[in-house]
Amino acid sequence: MPKTIKKIGVLTSGGDAPGMNAAVRSVVRTCAYHNVECVAVYRGYEGLMQGDFKPMTARSVKDIINRGGTILKSARSMEFRTVEGRKLAYQQVTKAGIDALVLIGGDGTFTGGMIFNQEFDFPVIGIPGTIDNDIFGTSHTLGFDTALNTVVEAIDKIRDTASSHNRLFFIEVMGRDAGHIALNVGVGAGAEEILIPEEDMGLDRLVESLRRSRQSGKTSSIVIVAEGDKIGKSVFELKDYVDENMEGYDVRVSVLGHMQRGGAPSCFDRVLASRMGVKAVESLLAGKTNYMVGLINNEMELTPLDSAIKGKSKINLELLRVSEIMAT
Structure with a gap:
């Protein structure tokens, strides 16, 4: 009983x-x-x-x-x-x-x-x-749903400045072991690439993808990076690699951090x-x-x-x- x-x-x-x-x-x-x-x-x-x-x-x-x-x-x-x-x-x-x-x-x-x-x-x-x-x-x-809304709103604001200055932004979101946030906000915010722990894209493939985007007429790009992504040791390493291997982009990094956990x-x-x-x-x-x-x-x-x-x-x-x- x-x-x-x-x-x-x-x-x-x-x-x-x-x-x-x-x-x-x-x-x-x-x-x-x-x-x-x-x-x-x-x-x-x-x-x-x-x-x-x-x-x-x-x-x-x-x-x-x-x-x-x-x-x-x-x-x-x-x-x-x-x-x-x-x-x-x-x-x-x-x-x-x-x-x-x-x-x-x-x-x-x-x-x-x-x-x-x-x-x-x-x-x-x-x-x-x-x-x-x-x-x-x-x-x-x-x-989860609240975090998605918070992140999408932040990415929309970052895209405004990316478009204005022909910049490539790497935006790191939470997700040490899973890419659910990155994948959903990447689709919702119209990101050009989404890097998640479950899919190892590789640095060379990332650069090639960004080159194709440039050739198709895109003058700015947003790349969403889950913090647990395995491509680089950090989002800043990704930035450095793209800086060294791709001309024409002003590359910036934005780490959204704990703001994703807050809010109503x-x-x-x-x-x-x-x-x-x-x-x-x-x-x-x-x-x-x-x-x-x-x-x-x-x-x-x-x-x-x-x-x-x-x-x-x-x-x-x-x-x-x-x-x-x-x-x-």
């Missing part, structure tokens, strides 16, 4: 992502709807070990659906990776009467939760929150967060544990945390082909 859930804790961990606050709001209000107590855990697993808890009611989360970042703060905890750290966390949740946890974060967050569940048979459900969209078991992670969440991310929060709480109440909530074919589905962590999100091959055609 699954144990009765009377009090649920919610935390955010790892890198922040737009939509996390909307997910916290959904968890708290779903708990209130089902007459279950809800407790906020501040500073992720660090706060879990230190008992940094605060009771939350439906009114506690007013006016946060539109806010970026996370009101619960986030921290990466080395101590929680130890047996002693997790024992301390278990003592704190037991003392506070917390029966289950909703974990909002990425694969590192889920790994910690899965181990915690295995060691103490403690119910956990994960909600994927990362702009990289690199988690298996969901078509969209929280923050898009409507899509707010709705997705609301759906995921409801599914997470109701899954715990139904006795489900050690799962991640995900969006699959526009339905809320559960994926085992182990699969979400070990699985690999796949790049959209159709979109890759579209990008090649659009660069003609």
